[in-house]
Amino acid sequence: MEPVSSLKPPKEASVDVLIVAGEHSGDEQAARMLRSLLDINAGANVVALGGPELKKAGADLIFDMMPYAVIGFAEALKRYSEFKALRDAIVNWVIEYHPKVVCFVDYPGLNLRVAEILHDKKVTRKSGGSISIAYYISPQVWVWKAGRRFKMARLLDGLGVIFPFEVDSFSDTDLDTKFVGHPFLQKDYELPVVFDPDGDILLLPGSREGPISRIAPVMFAALELLLEEKGELRARCIYSSSTNRKLLLELLQRHPSLSGKVELASNSEKSKTLCVLTSSGTMSLNCALAGVPGAIVYRIHPFTYLLGKLLVKIPYIGIANIILDSLMYPEYVQGSAQPEALKMELLDCIDNPDRVSGARKSSEQLRTILDHPAEGGAGSWLQSFIEAP
Incomplete structure (x- = not known):
């Protein structure tokens, strides 16, 4: 893991945008936003804390955030000191190099806290300074911790959301919230999966x-059972x-009957x-859009x-199910996720x-619901x- 002390200075003195994207999917979506921006403004100087996709899209990558991708409260708590050091380093960098815009991408546990500290230090527009604070891909306030929307309205200059119903989630605040279209519906985006009745079984256990x-x-165990009945099938597992x-190689070795099958x-x-068995992450929506x-x-x-059971009050976990308000994909959660089922x-x-x-x-x-608005995208x-x- 790259030490926080290696947060690099920008290559150019004047920075138009600092993008902060803290996980794999955020890196990918931020990269699409950046490519779209550079089509409009080829001379924009964009610096990023992110991953390889942002770098390939043209950002000056000053720090690799991908090792900091965690899920859930328990995992984050174990690494609190690392995240605190990273948070402080980002704040200090912004104050020292003064980008015109800071654009946070998803990852609210870190990003909203950084935005709050910058506000407290009065360097943002909302606090009397000159740095604009934008946020792309909203925290899911419609899922839990809905009160965050008022904090966001206090800290942010604008919010770009990727689901149209999210605009209504902020209608009781003064936050400038715009639906900018879902990145998977952009013209230059090609779904990484296609339905093929002669294709493999797809296993998507996540990115963390x-x-x-x-x-x-449990996916591998289910596949073992399936191949007892349909031994001609093969599977593909994505990393x-x-x-x-x-990690997947180590886990697969515990299922010797799958040798040569996955x-x-x-x-x-x-x-x-x-067909697919998928975690609830970004790739599940790709699969849903591919039919x-x-x-x-x-x-x-x-x-x-x-903790989530106490705080989350929505009927579904999969994003396609949430958008459609119906079970496109049956959901097997915790103990119900058994190989036989x-x-x-x-x-x-x-x-x-x-x-x-x-x-x-x-x-x-x-596709009808998620298509981008006529006035432009991210x-x-x-x-x-x-x-x-």
């Missing part, structure tokens, strides 16, 4: 080590980093699949789950034509802060 260690074993690949593939490769039938598998730290889901996806036609219909509904939205007097 904690969930992978809990979700992948997002070399660290995740190593391909580990990078998330940079396109997958053809007939792939499947099911959600969700296992997290028990303490985090119990998941095997039966896979069998139904393979043998039941209604599952395929239902997934296709749900995909069409999602790049245009970010450019408006650069242009602000």
Whole structure:
């Protein structure tokens, strides 16, 4: 892990935008926003704390945030001192190099706290300073901790949301909230998965080590049971980093009957699949938009789950299910995520034509809901802060 002391200075003295993206999906979505921005303003000087996608998109990457991707309260608590040091380093960097705009991407545990400290130090527009604070991909206040919307309204100059219903979540505040379209509906975006009745079974255990260690074993066990009945099938399991690949290899070795049956593939490769078992993350929406039938598998730290049960008051976990307000993907959560149940889901996806036609219909509904507005997407939205007097 890169030490916080290695937070680098910008390559150029004048910084238009500092992007802070703290996990793999945030890195990917921020990179799409950046490419869109640079199409509009090729000369923008954008610095980032993020990952490889932001760097490839043209950002001056001053710090690799990907090792700091965690999920849940328990995991974050164990690494509190690391996050505190990172938080303080970001604040000090902003004060020293004074970007015109700071654009936070998702990751509210760190990002909202950094925004609050910058506000307290009176360097932001909302606190009498000159730095604009933008936020792309809102914390899910419609899921839990709804009171955060008032804090966000106090700290932020603007919020770009990727689900249209999120605008209403902030209607009782004065926060300038705009639906900028979902990045998966951008013209230059190609879904990394496509439905193919002759394809592999797709396994998506997530992009973070904690969930992978809990979700992948039950997926592999379900696949073992399935192959007892349909031995001709093959599976593809997706990883997002070399660290995740190593972990998946270790977990797969505990299932010797799957030798030669499961391909580990990078998330940079396109997958053809007939059905999917997926965690509740970003890739599950890709699969839903592609019309792939499947099911959600969700296992997290028990303490985090119990805490969530007390605080979260929505009927679904999968984002496609939430958007559609119906079960496109059946959800197997914690103890209900058992190999036999998941095997039966896979069998139904393979043998039941209604599952395929239902997934296709749900995909069409999602596309209609998530398409970007005519006035422009995330790049245009970010450019408006650069242009602000």
